[in-house]
Amino acid sequence: xxxxxxxxxxxxxxxxxxxxxxxxxxxxxxxxxxxxxxxxxxxxxxxxxxxxxxxxxxxxxxxxxxxxxxxxxxxxxxxxxxxxxxxxxxxxxxxxxxxxxxxxxxxxxxxxxxxxxxxxxxxxxxxxxxxxxxxxxxxxxxxxxxxxxxxxxxxxxxxxxxxxxxxxxxxxxxxxxxxxxxxxxxxxxxxxxxxxxxxxxxxxxxxxxxxxxxxxxxxxxxxxxxxxxxxxxxxxxxxxxxxxxxxxxxxxxxxxxxxxxx
Numbered sequence: 564x565x566x567x568x569x570x571x572x573x574x575x576x577x578x579x580x581x582x583x584x585x586x587x588x589x590x591x592x593x594x595x596x597x598x599x600x601x602x603x604x605x606x607x608x609x610x611x612x613x614x615x616x617x618x619x620x621x622x623x624x625x626x627x628x629x630x631x632x633x634x635x636x637x638x639x640x641x642x643x644x645x646x647x648x649x650x651x652x653x654x655x656x657x658x659x660x661x662x663x664x665x666x667x668x669x670x671x672x673x674x675x676x677x678x679x680x681x682x683x684x685x686x687x688x689x690x691x692x693x694x695x696x697x698x699x700x701x702x703x704x705x706x707x708x709x710x711x712x713x714x715x716x717x718x719x720x721x722x723x724x725x726x727x728x729x730x731x732x733x734x735x736x737x738x739x740x741x742x743x744x745x746x747x748x749x750x751x752x753x754x755x756x757x758x759x760x761x762x763x764x765x766x767x768x769x770x771x772x773x774x775x776x777x778x779x780x781x782x783x784x785x786x787x788x789x790x791x792x793x794x795x796x797x798x799x800x801x802x803x804x805x806x807x808x809x810x811x812x813x814x815x816x817x818x819x820x821x822x823x824x825x
Contacts, residue, residue: 567596571606587614601630605637612644620644635665639674646678654678669700676708685715710740717749726753744770744777751783763787778808786817794825 574589587610594607608623624641631637638661646654655678661671672695679688692708717732730753736746751766767784770777785800801818804811 565596567593567600567603570596571602574606583613586610601627601634601637604630605634605640608644609640612640612647617644617647621648635661635668635670639670642674643677646681651678651682667698669695669698672698673700673704673708676712680708680711680715683715683719685712685719688712688715706739710736710743710746713739714746714749717746721749721753726757729753742773744774744780747773748777748780748783751780755783755787760787760791764791776803776807778804778811781807782811782814782817785821789817789821789824792824794821797821798825 570589570593574586574593577583577586577589590603590606590610593603597603604623604627608620608627611617611623612620621641621644624637624644628634628638628641638657642654642657642661645657658671658675658678661668662675665671672691675691676688676695679685679691688708689712692705692712695708696705713732713736717729717736720726720729720732730750733746733750733753736743737750740746747766747770751763751770754760754763754766764784764787767780767787770780771784774780781800781804785797785804788794788800789797798818798821801814801821805814805818808814
């Protein structure tokens with residue numbers, strides 16, 4: 564068996580066992596062995612996308628998609644990477660072409676849901692999600708997508724100053740996807756906006772239980788603890804934040820403020 568095939572097999576096995584670092588090492592080794600093969604470009608391109616190297620990922624995923632135009636998963640991964648670059652129009656063109664060729668494929672529709680969510684268009688997202696459900700999308704995937712749509716509806720309501728509808732949408736997102744910190748953070752922001760400081764703090768703490776390294780939750784919780792006079796907790800939180808994201812906006816200023824108050 565060729566080394567690059569072996570590396571792909573080991574890489575996908577590692578991914579199935581949640582060992583992403585090991586998987587990415589194998590995918591990179593496969594790419595070094597055979598950088599022209601579309602399946603190798605796909606695997607390494609996705610690894611690059613997952614680790615924040617989006618521009619490099621787009622190049623490889625486009626190469627793989629053009630070499631294997633009938634593999635929908637590759638084309639959708641390319642569209643997602645383009646979407647991550649913020650080029651919504653190009654992503655939409657890729658997906659429209661896919662939709663024309665594969666009108667009953669649920670993966671294309673789910674990627675269109677993601678595009679609509681990023682654009683802040685929950686109604687379009689709901690329409691695509693309904694079609695994806697009819698065409699056999701998995702229940703868990705549908706539930707996560709519904710949570711994302713509820714989150715968008717909450718954000719839109721919050722921006723319009725509609726605190727209670729926003730709160731209900733975020734709570735719906737939490738019910739649909741409990742292991743997601745984002746809606747808890749948004750509930751905290753709403754609570755701050757309505758002067759419910761303890762409630763806000765509780766929401767940020769809940770978010771940190773789900774995702775202990777979430778930078779927004781760390782910053783917001785540190786800020787509230789600092790304001791309440793709990794400088795010890797604030798110092799611990801802001802230290803964790805700056806260790807992970809040294810240039811987080813406002814992080815160093817908050818750390819200086821906590822240090823002076825301590």
